[in-house]
Amino acid sequence: MIGTYEVVETDLLILGGGGAGLLAAIHAHDNAPDLDITVVVKALFGKGGCTRLVQGGYNAALDAADSVERHFEDTIKAGSFINDRELAWLLVSRAPAVVDELEKRHGCYFDRHPDGRIHQKAFAGQSFDRTVHKGDLTGIEIMNRLTEQVFKRAPRILEEHRALDLLTDSNGSVCGAVLLDIRTGRFVAVNARATLLATGGGPNMYRIAAAAADKACDGIAIGYRAGAELMDMEMVQFHPTGLIAADSRMTGTVLEEGLRGAGGHLFNGRGERFMERYDAVRLERSTRDVVARSSYLEIRAGRGSPNNGVFIDVSHLGAEFVIRNFPGMVKRCSDMGFDLARKPVEVSPTAHFIMGGLCMDTETRSRLDGLFVAGEDAGGVHGANRLGGNGVAESTVFGCVAGDTIPSLISRLRKVSDAQIEQIAMEALAPLTRNGGESVFEIKAEMQNLMWDKVGLVRNGPDLQAAMGELESLTERLERASIRSFRKYNLEWQEYLNLKNFLLVSRLVALSALAREDSRGSHYRSDFPGANDERFLKNVYIGPGQKVELRPVRERHS
Amino acid sequence: MRLILHVWRQKSPAHAGQMVRYEHKQVSTHMSFLEMLDVLNEELIAKGEEPVAFDHDCREGICGSCGFMINGVAHGPQPGTTVCQLHMRHFKDGDELYLEPWRASAFPAVKDLVVDRSAFDRIIASGGFISVAAGSPQDANCIPVPKENADLAMDAAACIGCGACVAACPNAAAALFTGAKIAHLGLLPQGQPERYDRALNMAAQVRTEGFGSCTNIGECEAVCPKEIKLEVIARMNRDFIKASWTQRGDAFRNESA
Numbered sequence: 001m002i003g004t005y006e007v008v009e010t011d012l013l014i015l016g017g018g019g020a021g022l023l024a025a026i027h028a029h030d031n032a033p034d035l036d037i038t039v040v041v042k043a044l045f046g047k048g049g050c051t052r053l054v055q056g057g058y059n060a061a062l063d064a065a066d067s068v069e070r071h072f073e074d075t076i077k078a079g080s081f082i083n084d085r086e087l088a089w090l091l092v093s094r095a096p097a098v099v100d101e102l103e104k105r106h107g108c109y110f111d112r113h114p115d116g117r118i119h120q121k122a123f124a125g126q127s128f129d130r131t132v133h134k135g136d137l138t139g140i141e142i143m144n145r146l147t148e149q150v151f152k153r154a155p156r157i158l159e160e161h162r163a164l165d166l167l168t169d170s171n172g173s174v175c176g177a178v179l180l181d182i183r184t185g186r187f188v189a190v191n192a193r194a195t196l197l198a199t200g201g202g203p204n205m206y207r208i209a210a211a212a213a214d215k216a217c218d219g220i221a222i223g224y225r226a227g228a229e230l231m232d233m234e235m236v237q238f239h240p241t242g243l244i245a246a247d248s249r250m251t252g253t254v255l256e257e258g259l260r261g262a263g264g265h266l267f268n269g270r271g272e273r274f275m276e277r278y279d280a281v282r283l284e285r286s287t288r289d290v291v292a293r294s295s296y297l298e299i300r301a302g303r304g305s306p307n308n309g310v311f312i313d314v315s316h317l318g319a320e321f322v323i324r325n326f327p328g329m330v331k332r333c334s335d336m337g338f339d340l341a342r343k344p345v346e347v348s349p350t351a352h353f354i355m356g357g358l359c360m361d362t363e364t365r366s367r368l369d370g371l372f373v374a375g376e377d378a379g380g381v382h383g384a385n386r387l388g389g390n391g392v393a394e395s396t397v398f399g400c401v402a403g404d405t406i407p408s409l410i411s412r413l414r415k416v417s418d419a420q421i422e423q424i425a426m427e428a429l430a431p432l433t434r435n436g437g438e439s440v441f442e443i444k445a446e447m448q449n450l451m452w453d454k455v456g457l458v459r460n461g462p463d464l465q466a467a468m469g470e471l472e473s474l475t476e477r478l479e480r481a482s483i484r485s486f487r488k489y490n491l492e493w494q495e496y497l498n499l500k501n502f503l504l505v506s507r508l509v510a511l512s513a514l515a516r517e518d519s520r521g522s523h524y525r526s527d528f529p530g531a532n533d534e535r536f537l538k539n540v541y542i543g544p545g546q547k548v549e550l551r552p553v554r555e556r557h558s
Numbered sequence: 559m560r561l562i563l564h565v566w567r568q569k570s571p572a573h574a575g576q577m578v579r580y581e582h583k584q585v586s587t588h589m590s591f592l593e594m595l596d597v598l599n600e601e602l603i604a605k606g607e608e609p610v611a612f613d614h615d616c617r618e619g620i621c622g623s624c625g626f627m628i629n630g631v632a633h634g635p636q637p638g639t640t641v642c643q644l645h646m647r648h649f650k651d652g653d654e655l656y657l658e659p660w661r662a663s664a665f666p667a668v669k670d671l672v673v674d675r676s677a678f679d680r681i682i683a684s685g686g687f688i689s690v691a692a693g694s695p696q697d698a699n700c701i702p703v704p705k706e707n708a709d710l711a712m713d714a715a716a717c718i719g720c721g722a723c724v725a726a727c728p729n730a731a732a733a734l735f736t737g738a739k740i741a742h743l744g745l746l747p748q749g750q751p752e753r754y755d756r757a758l759n760m761a762a763q764v765r766t767e768g769f770g771s772c773t774n775i776g777e778c779e780a781v782c783p784k785e786i787k788l789e790v791i792a793r794m795n796r797d798f799i800k801a802s803w804t805q806r807g808d809a810f811r812n813e814s815a
Contacts, residue, residue: 043615043621043623044613044615044621044622044623044675045679046679046719047615047621047622047623047718047719048615048621048623049615052616052620052621053616053618053620053621103748104691104748105688105691106688107687107688107743107746107748107749109703109708109711109712109715109746109748112703112708114705116703134712135712137620137716139620140620140715140716140718141715144715144717145687147682148682148686148687148688149687151679151682151683151686151687152683152687152689154683183668183669183672212615212616212617212621213614213615213616213617214615245588246586246588247586247588247589248586248588248589248590248593248645249589249590249593249596249617250590250593250617253617253618328620331619331638332618332619332643335619335639335643335644335645336645337645337647439600439603439604441600441603484603484606484608486608488569488570488669489611489668489669489670489672490608490609491599491603491609491611492603492609
């Protein structure tokens with residue numbers, strides 16, 4: 001039934017090929033050149049994932065007038081003080097060295113001042129202009145250069161392979177993963193001495209979302225099913241300025257933060273600059289959580305634009321300035337028929353990033369032996385809200401940390417059981433053997449609407465309870481869904497496997513949101529509209545069996 | 559809007575392919591071209607037929623995953639635009655469109671509109687990187703780079719590796735792709751130490767992969783979704799010729815042999 005499958009033995013299995021996965025591969029190889037490394041990418045190698053989509057840039061304290069301490073303060077303030085202080089400190093303190101490394105060792109070249117210093121631009125929520133960038137297409141530069149460096153080191157690369165589940169031994173230690181080759185429909189079992197989860201999050205379970213099309217919260221779902229502990233799952237960031245493109249699925253694609261940083265204005269449908277009512281001091285340069293929620297409240301109050309959004313207007317900055325500084329954004333808008341340089345453009349909040357994820361320590365170890373985690377799959381770094389420009393900083397810094405620490409922490413190869421491999425494969429194949437079930441596309445659309453309406457920017461207890469029930473019934477419906485039984489490049493099958501992970505992660509988001517009875521950062525409860533530090537200056541953890549626990553925030557010791 | 563689509567369907571490299579006609583009645587002008595195919599695929603799945611396979615990921619025109627021929631033009635009729643960013647308002651009711659994969663012997667068929675472009679990866683692996691740390695004694699980011707060179711390098715670095723240049727070229731040459739990489743690194747201080755070895759090694763790999771020779775036709779520049787200029791090919795040729803005349807390294811000897 002499952003067919004023959006290949007078994008690959010490797011030292012380090014890296015699931016994911018974005019900034020975190022590639023830097024982990026580069027560093028692990030350079031630290032231990034004999035290490036056998038396998039990089040698994042769900043999309044095409046070097047092309048897939050979200051690091052490439054980074055427009056804005058990379059936060060690092062480089063200027064003499066700036067400091068790592070200021071970057072740290074901005075980061076935990078934006079995170080409403082529930083960031084893991086050790087992880088946040090690691091982020092800001094290593095970021096300058098990683099920017100330096102990207103240029104000097106990997107050949108990136110960021111925008112410069114006329115005197116040769118790296119140019120750093122303004123991003124929202126920051127006390128200093130510290131965002132390193134290459135125009136507004138920073139991610140392409142970082143991904144292309146890292147891809148070249150990985151090719152040079154020639155690890156085993158499995159592209160268009162998706163991880164289904166992790167393999168564990170009788171002690172619960174992780175010893176590899178079962179993959180599905182999307183092109184052939186065949187299974188591959190990888191037996192690894194260490195496994196790094198770096199798939200990236202991607203909250204595409206919301207109706208309006210920004211992440212790349214291959215993203216399905218795979219890493220978080222896979223890690224949780226294997227028994228890893230998660231934290232802060234209620235913290236989902238909505239970017240305030242997702243482009244609205246009528247009934248096109250392009251809706252949700254992000255217009256970058258630098259537009260607000262450079263002085264862009266937001267208007268509601270009545271032409272009012274509504275941010276004056278929500279954050280009179282920072283206005284449009286307030287943090288993402290505040291701006292996104294303010295826009296959402298305007299839209300819900302009936303003061304939105306014709307297509308249920310608000311307007312971003314940068315025309316007063318001058319068309320020439322906008323075209324020169326934001327060429328990618330101007331092009332993106334013009335593809336859709338909008339003139340960003342000269343006219344207001346309709347935008348909506350769009351689901352963008354998951355701050356929560358697998359718990360990790362400062363050496364990227366998860367709570368499971370043999371399993372490491374880096375990038376958006378991990379939680380704790382950003383607390384309740386991520387600063388723009390701290391995302392690619394996180395994936396690259398922690399990718400480097402993983403690649404530096406794993407070679408010294410790697411254990412012996414543990415044997416995997418054939419029965420476990422076959423069980424994972426059989427589960428994936430189940431919908432291909434059924435008949436008469438409903439379409440996965442129907443289930444997906446219902447999930448996306450449900451998450452947007454009840455587990456979105458503004459939440460409340462009864463809605464979250466209802467959502468938990470509805471997500472459970474969607475999961476049961478998915479378990480009865482049937483798919484045409486061919487294996488090669490079966491897009492419907494991939495959608496089924498995505499949905500399985502989306503529905504699990506959606507339930508964990510709702511569960512965590514119910515437990516947090518206060519409003520903080522990206523999480524807003526209309527039934528508990530203020531922050532309650534006495535009870536909730538804590539992190540919400542979810543362990544195996546959906547056991548929820550609140551624990552104090554980890555302080556900084558280093 | 560209603561469209562007639564003729565789509566290249568090929569189950570696998572082992573099967574013969576053919577054009578299959580589909581009538582698509584539910585095309586919204588707001589859709590991108592790939593969304594239009596998504597809707598077609600959902601209809602095909604509902605009818606119990608196999609959906610059309612095509613590569614895609616970011617749908618923002620920057621990942622380089624997508625790409626196929628529309629009426630014989632790589633990425634379709636809109637200049638400087640990938641198929642994911644191509645919008646249906648550029649077409650009109652009743653249009654008849656022929657969709658085919660990139661065709662080049664160096665890009666073997668996988669399924670339907672999907673081809674294997676890993677030859678590009680091997681060209682990069684043959685030298686399209688820097689490997690000399692540009693650190694002390696003088697930091698690369700302390701060396702002033704003339705603004706003009708920085709801009710030219712950035713333009714060349716815009717390549718997303720989609721393969722449209724190969725598909726459009728009557729010779730199926732990979733000169734624009736390879737030239738973009740060589741020009742980009744050759745314009746920056748980080749890329750200097752390996753500049754000439756890079757040109758020799760990458761050119762050798764291009765030939766190994768079975769790409770054709772460049773005869774300066776310019777179809778590649780016309781279809782490039784990132785609007786990379788033919789000038790990068792001139793830069794590649796300059797570096798390659800200079801390297802061939804001045805170096806007697808292994809790469810050159812292998813070339814001659």
